[in-house]
Amino acid sequence: MFNTLMSISKNRLIYVSLALSMLPLISQGAMTPEALMPTLNVSGIELPEQTIEIAATEVQAYGDNAQEHCYVFPSFAVFETDSGQVGAESLIVRPRSQGQAIAELCKTARQAGDIHLDHVEGYLVGAKGPYLFVTSSDSSGAPGSLTLFQTTAAQSHFDIVRDNRQPLTVTLNDGVLAIDYAATLQVDCDLNVEACWPKTLLKNRVPPDVTLVRPRCEGKDVHIKNVHLSTPVHIADAAHPHITYQNSQPSCDIDSPAHG
Numbered sequence: 001m002f003n004t005l006m007s008i009s010k011n012r013l014i015y016v017s018l019a020l021s022m023l024p025l026i027s028q029g030a031m032t033p034e035a036l037m038p039t040l041n042v043s044g045i046e047l048p049e050q051t052i053e054i055a056a057t058e059v060q061a062y063g064d065n066a067q068e069h070c071y072v073f074p075s076f077a078v079f080e081t082d083s084g085q086v087g088a089e090s091l092i093v094r095p096r097s098q099g100q101a102i103a104e105l106c107k108t109a110r111q112a113g114d115i116h117l118d119h120v121e122g123y124l125v126g127a128k129g130p131y132l133f134v135t136s137s138d139s140s141g142a143p144g145s146l147t148l149f150q151t152t153a154a155q156s157h158f159d160i161v162r163d164n165r166q167p168l169t170v171t172l173n174d175g176v177l178a179i180d181y182a183a184t185l186q187v188d189c190d191l192n193v194e195a196c197w198p199k200t201l202l203k204n205r206v207p208p209d210v211t212l213v214r215p216r217c218e219g220k221d222v223h224i225k226n227v228h229l230s231t232p233v234h235i236a237d238a239a240h241p242h243i244t245y246q247n248s249q250p251s252c253d254i255d256s257p258a259h260g
Helices: 033-040 056-062 196-203
Strands: 010-012 050-053 067-072 076-082 090-095 120-128 131-135 146-150 156-160 168-173 176-185 227-235 251-254
Touching: 033 120, 076 120, 090 120, 120 146
Parallel strands: 010 120
Antiparallel strands: 050 067, 067 076, 076 090, 120 131, 131 146, 146 156, 168 176, 176 227, 227 251
């Protein structure tokens, strides 16, 4: 069924509900950006203007429980197909011409210019300007991590590996997208050992002119499997994403499994 179109395969999502005559709205049981947004602790990301539910007969090839929605933004739409398993089956971006009717924009027949997003394993959260934010499953397992896509390209643009207990703020000024959040640091040694900290800074490519004070983690067993470090960072221009670390003492959180 999916011939051309801008899609995300298994990694992201988008949603907002508004009344629209002639076209059905999203069902209450579906995973939506409105449901995702409070759990991700983000601000500045925009929800769709409208969400249109595609008839079940159009997505039967994906299973009896499959759903597809057309998420409408000012200059594009995102089609998300959910087969009922964890993560979207696909995400497709379609450019929207000025004055184009929603009914025409959300036709399921694939069109030239549609872009199928690559390697997706989550749901679309929302957009800001020409960027899409999608939930991601990265190797670190950091909660609330996101993948950034540009609406004109199938490949992911940047992975935001973050601690969602700290806020993520997005701003767009004169076409430049800036992002502030708490980045998750990778740790592969025992933080009880003093030599582990400079090794951790090097592993995470923290510049030598940035002062990240060694965290004081409470607990007897501070190893890679149960420690989570996060520190505030800034990305000045998402078009050329470069993480700027801020002077701080990273927060340290330790899981509480029984220690031997």
